[in-house]
Amino acid sequence: MINSNENNKDEKKIVLKIFRENTAQKTDSHYDTFNVPYKKWTTVLDALLYVKSYMDPSVAIRYSCRMASCGSCGMKINGIPRLACYTKISELETSTIECEPLPNLPVIRDLVTDFSRFFNHHKNIQPYIQSKDGVDDPDTEKKTFSFYQSPDEVDKYLQFSYCIKCGLCYSACPTVGTDLKFPGPQALAQLYRYYADTRDETKNRLDIVDDRHGIWRCHFAGSCSKVCPKGVDPALGIQLLRSYMLGISKNDKKLAEKNEIQTDEESI
Amino acid sequence: MMERHRMLKESQIMKIHYITGIAAIFVVAVHILMRLIVPFGSSLEYDYIISNYKNIFYVFILESILVLISIHGFNGIRIILLV
Incomplete structure (x- = not known):
């Protein structure tokens, strides 16, 4: 100081x-x-x-x-x-x-x-891993799972998980500047992060941003990636998502194998 | 966020947008090349023009340009007006 x-x-x-x-x-x-x-x-x-x-x-x-x-x-x-x-x-x-x-x-x-709008966009993309067990099984809260992921599977989303939600990419985005309903690079990159994660079983995750103010309004200016202090490339995430939505890339994600872990409470 | 009750998803509309854009470039290029291989004077002759319009391939190309550019252009205007 x-x-x-x-x-x-x-x-x-x-x-x-x-x-x-x-x-x-x-x-x-x-x-x-x-x-x-x-x-x-x-x-x-x-x-x-x-x-x-x-x-x-x-x-x-x-x-x-x-x-x-x-x-x-x-x-x-x-x-x-x-x-x-x-x-x-x-x-x-x-x-x-x-x-x-x-x-x-x-x-x-x-x-x-005020970051309210920014965090609302982030919340809308359901930024958490969703498992079938988590939705259907009422006893899930009592269960704990371990997931097996290969390094290659982790590599697919790892850089996007470094996001600290600082909002720099959102503020640098020219599309957000003209369309406040556009989710912004941070939310879209996070959508890709969970879409690529083999632990996530959410169906139709891409539909969240497949609307008229959604992912297609990105002009690919790339300013989001330039300003990111953590080296995340949101523009890449957006393009990867688009390639899945256009059918150029196929999502051949194999869900991670999971094993139930006995918690201390259960073992007692 | 998610819009329901729509005929087409935005991704389907954009797929059409990209395909019509690329196809329009192709047919316009063919159209320009067809113009370039004929001297300007003879291209304006009555018989030549009538023979062109009797050529189903040529007519198809011209109509394709109109349809493709209309779809691509009107969707482009829709996108601009969305904001």
Whole structure:
């Protein structure tokens, strides 16, 4: 963390332009500018927290883990959606850094956006493994299963399971910008993640996004894949889903073999 | 999210959209090539034009262009107007 009293020769200053808006109080949006000291390892989140601690405590930001795991601190930094905790000031190579809220999401205050719509799209694709036993058998809650998957089967969906739901891909998507009913790259990539998983037995999972505002509205701009901080390629997931829906690829998924595990409760 | 009671699924419509688009490129290319192999002056002669319209293959190509581009184009407009 930066110490305001620290007198270090390596310390430089950066101009931080922060978008300000309070929708509750209906204030006009504007930018506030701050001169913030930084070192070569200082992240944009560190700089924002410095502003909050020493210059203007009213700046609203959302953050948690500071290590690109929680996906809370997504914002538009110098015009590109990024995680503030994962973006070093020195790597931006500019004298001014402009921080704005994520596009395609309603602003709550300053850099904090409302993720309700984003999470609703995520929820709509049923982002969980569904087993026949889970639906039909009333005693399923008492049963625990282990599944056998080969490394190749895991490889098919593994990269998509790294998604941290930070919303950067959603905010970078030009289709979401024009059609709010479009599920967005995150939800579609997650749909592929569960569709490709051999543990999932859901039938007609693809039908969820096979509507007029669904997967077919993707223009394949590829900006979702460019901004993902976890190296997920949602555009690839979308194209793979489309190839299944067009019948170019056949889903020859063989369901994972499962064995019931005796829980401690049952063994007693 | 999921729409029911529709005649065609969106994936079926898009399959038709892609097929008509690719087929339209093919038939338009054939049509242009057929125009190019005949000198412009003789292509406008009365007998030549009548013989063209009596050629079932040529008529089929022309009608195909009309049908394919209509389907592809109107669906394209539908997609643009969806938003």
